């Protein structure tokens with residue numbers, strides 16, 4: 664078994680869609696980035712790549728490459744899943760924390776888990792999602808950005 668962790672931050676701005684774990688969430692702001700800026704999926708990808716010893720998201724999907732402009736991050740997660748499979752790994756479980764002052768994310772977790780599970784070809788029970796405010800402190804508290812943390816366990820596919 665191998666463990667990996669991932670972390671990501673994106674700025675919140677008006678006029679962008681808010682996409683988290685592949686799900687569009689109605690909100691007054693959205694995350695800014697080269698791709699769809701899905702901060703939670705990015706942290707999960709980094710946890711998976713980290714566990715496999717395959718560097719990080721930027722190594723595989725550079726934001727200097729026009730091919731990845733506005734790309735759906737779930738597509739990147741699917742590609743990550745294929746890389747892991749090729750390297751002889753299967754996903755044990757994933758646990759992630761999304762730090763957001765607003766909106767309330769818990770109601771969207773079932774849909775988010777379904778989307779992540781479908782992309783990786785795993786069961787929803789292998790994924791756990793948590794929402795957390797930062798009690799109004801810092802950039803997440805000021806609704807200037809969101810961050811996400813993830814850990815992932817991989818097992819040898821054998």
Ligand code: CDP
Nearest residue numbers: 763764765766767768769770794795796797
């Ligand atoms: O109570 P505590 O300080 O531990 O947590 P909190 O950050 O105030 O969040 C309370 C609960 O709200 C969490 O357990 C999550 O279930 C939920 N939550 C959420 O659904 N979406 C967020 N953006 C933040 C928190």
Ligand code: ZN
Nearest residue numbers: 671700702705
């Ligand atoms: Zn990101």
